[in-house]
Amino acid sequence: MINIALFGPPGAGKGTQADLLVKKYNLFHISTGSILRSEIEEETPLGLEAKKTIERGDLVSDEMIVRIIEKTIRSNPNVKGYLFDGFPRTYVQAYILEGIMTRFNKKLCCLISLEISEDVSAKRLLERGRTSGRSDDSEEVIRKRLREYNDKTLPVIEYYQKINRYFPVNGEDSIENIHSQITAIIDKQML
Ligand code: AMP
Numbered sequence: 001m002i003n004i005a006l007f008g009p010p011g012a013g014k015g016t017q018a019d020l021l022v023k024k025y026n027l028f029h030i031s032t033g034s035i036l037r038s039e040i041e042e043e044t045p046l047g048l049e050a051k052k053t054i055e056r057g058d059l060v061s062d063e064m065i066v067r068i069i070e071k072t073i074r075s076n077p078n079v080k081g082y083l084f085d086g087f088p089r090t091y092v093q094a095y096i097l098e099g100i101m102t103r104f105n106k107k108l109c110c111l112i113s114l115e116i117s118e119d120v121s122a123k124r125l126l127e128r129g130r131t132s133g134r135s136d137d138s139e140e141v142i143r144k145r146l147r148e149y150n151d152k153t154l155p156v157i158e159y160y161q162k163i164n165r166y167f168p169v170n171g172e173d174s175i176e177n178i179h180s181q182i183t184a185i186i187d188k189q190m191l
Contacts, residue, residue, distance in 0.1 A: 002027075002190055003106055005084040005097075007156065008114035009149045010142070011124035012171045013178065017114065018085045020179050025186065028079035030072050032065055032087045037134075055135050057144030059152055062092045069097070073104055084108075090152050094159040109189045111160040112182055114171030118146055 002025065006014045015031070022029045036054060039047030046068075050060045065087060073082065088094040101108055116124075122142055129137030136145065160166035169181045 001106065002081040002186065003084070003101065003108045004081070004186065005088065005108060005111045006086075006114070007111050008171055009116060009118070009121045009153075010145050011121040011128065012114035012116050013175070014085050014114060016175060017178060017182060018083055020175075021083055021182065021186075024183065025081065025083075027081045027083040028076055029083050029085060030069065030087065031085040032068055032089075033085075035068050035072070036060065055141070057136055057141040057148065059089060059148050062090055062096065065089070065093055066096050066100070070100060073100065077104075082106075088156055091155045091159055094156050108165065110165050110167050110185060111156070112185060113157060113166060113168045114178065115168050116171040118150075120172055121146060 004021070004027070006018055006021075008014055018029055018031065021027060036047070036050050040051050040054070041047070046064065050064065053060045069084075069087060084097075088097050097108060125137055125142045125145075126139060128134075129139075129142070135141075157166055167185045169178055169185070171178060173181070
């Protein structure tokens with residue numbers, strides 16, 4: 001059992017790397033962004049509550065995210081491990097995740113951080129916006145998402161640095177090179 005969090009600004013390539021890791025290690029993928037988008041599509045009460053916030057480029061409340069994570073773990077208890085993608089995204093979420101893991105008798109081994117510059121992030125998101133159909137991939141909302149990342153999400157790094165579970169990777173490298181850097185980190189943790 002190995003539990004991993006993939007971290008990085010929007011457009012860092014978390015989704016691409018998550019797909020590769022899920023296949024290689026047979027992990028259960030928990031992408032809070034995808035879960036929220038499905039809730040919006042299905043017009044559930046949670047989706048309706050989150051819709052406006054996401055469209056503005058703000059982060060949804062920690063409370064809502066924690067509810068999603070707990071529910072997903074509880075509904076999928078017998079898996080080889082979890083791959084968190086886009087979570088934790090605030091210091092409070094990082095703190096709460098430790099509690100959740102302990103409660104479920106599990107441990108997060110590492111926060112793997114895909115590091116890219118703000119310019120690359122903005123450029124990739126604008127490109128993706130042309131084809132993704134995501135309402136939050138417009139220029140104004142992208143700027144807001146990057147501000148949210150700098151203000152609220154970056155401090156998460158400090159949390160994991162302090163407990164020696166922060167592993168940075170150059171997210172501007174090729175998909176294959178990034179994948180092999182990540183697998184080297186994970187394989188070492190599994191020894
Ligand atoms: P993503 O697909 O990960 O870029 O997420 C899309 C949007 O969903 C974000 O801009 C946030 O509004 C919301 N979101 C996803 N994950 C989180 C999280 N862990 N905490 C707060 N908001 C989140």
